[in-house]
Amino acid sequence: MATILSVSGSPSATSRTARLLCHLDDRLRQQGHEVTSLAVRTLPADALLGADVRHPAIARAAALFEEADGVVIGTPVYKAAYSGLLKSLLDLLPQYALAGKTVLPLATGGSTAHVLAIDYALRPVLSSMGAAHIVQGWFTLDKDITVGDDGTPAVAPASADALAQVTDAFSAALGGRPALMAATA
Numbered sequence: 001m002a003t004i005l006s007v008s009g010s011p012s013a014t015s016r017t018a019r020l021l022c023h024l025d026d027r028l029r030q031q032g033h034e035v036t037s038l039a040v041r042t043l044p045a046d047a048l049l050g051a052d053v054r055h056p057a058i059a060r061a062a063a064l065f066e067e068a069d070g071v072v073i074g075t076p077v078y079k080a081a082y083s084g085l086l087k088s089l090l091d092l093l094p095q096y097a098l099a100g101k102t103v104l105p106l107a108t109g110g111s112t113a114h115v116l117a118i119d120y121a122l123r124p125v126l127s128s129m130g131a132a133h134i135v136q137g138w139f140t141l142d143k144d145i146t147v148g149d150d151g152t153p154a155v156a157p158a159s160a161d162a163l164a165q166v167t168d169a170f171s172a173a174l175g176g177r178p179a180l181m182a183a184t185a
Contacts, residue, residue: 001032002174005068008039009075009086010108016145017108019153021074023145023160024106024167028072031171038064040089048088062093070102070174073126077109077139081121090125099130104170105137108145115139135173138166 006025010017018039025035038061040048047055053062065071075082105122107114118137126134140163144156155163 001034002069002171003067004028004033004035004070004072004174005064006035006037006072007074007086007089008037008041009073009083009089010039011041011083011085012076013041015076016140016142017074017076017106019145019147020106020108020140020155020163021072023153023155024072024163027164027167028171031168033070033171033174036064036068040085043089048085048092051092053092058089058092061089062097065093065097065101068101070104070170071098071131072104072106072170073122074106074108075122077107077114077117080114080117082107082117082125087125090129093129096130098126098132100132101130102133102135102170102173103131104135104166107137107139108142109139110142112139112141133173135170136166138163 006021008018008021028035043057043061047058052058075086103126105118105126107118118139123134140159144159146154148154
């Protein structure tokens with residue numbers, strides 16, 4: 001199956017965006033994909049803000065993008081756009097870091113007023129970076145993302161169903177099998 005890089009652009013250690021990505025990553029792994037997670041907040045701030053593309057952590061992040069067949073980009077929405085932290089990383093990557101890649105954009109936020117941030121803020125940047133195919137993204141309300149009693153991320157049923165559909169479309173675009181087929185094979 002495909003190699004997928006799952007990128008969280010949230011600055012928060014207890015991020016709903018990271019929880020959502022964890023939920024999605026599990027589904028992709030069940031479909032046979034190899035998923036590597038990258039939390040941008042763990043990269044050195046001095047390297048991000050100083051645009052130090054030679055810093056080993058930034059170089060490794062760029063290598064993860066290069067090695068991936070597909071990329072999931074998750075971000076909280078701030079001021080009707082993706083996070084500045086995510087922008088800092090994207091600015092340091094090579095111009096065509098997403099060339100030949102299938103990309104799934106995801107966003108989280110507190111209000112449906114931000115639902116278009118994927119299409120009007122994030123999608124143009126991903127396209128300018130050469131993404132071969134940007135599948136339909138998904139916006140999830142913060143209130144629909146929780147943590148279960150066992151510590152695993154949980155997504156409200158209606159949101160989980162919609163997220164499963166976009167995740168499965170992303171997987172199919174990478175040559176994967178839908179989760180239902182993977183479970184019965």
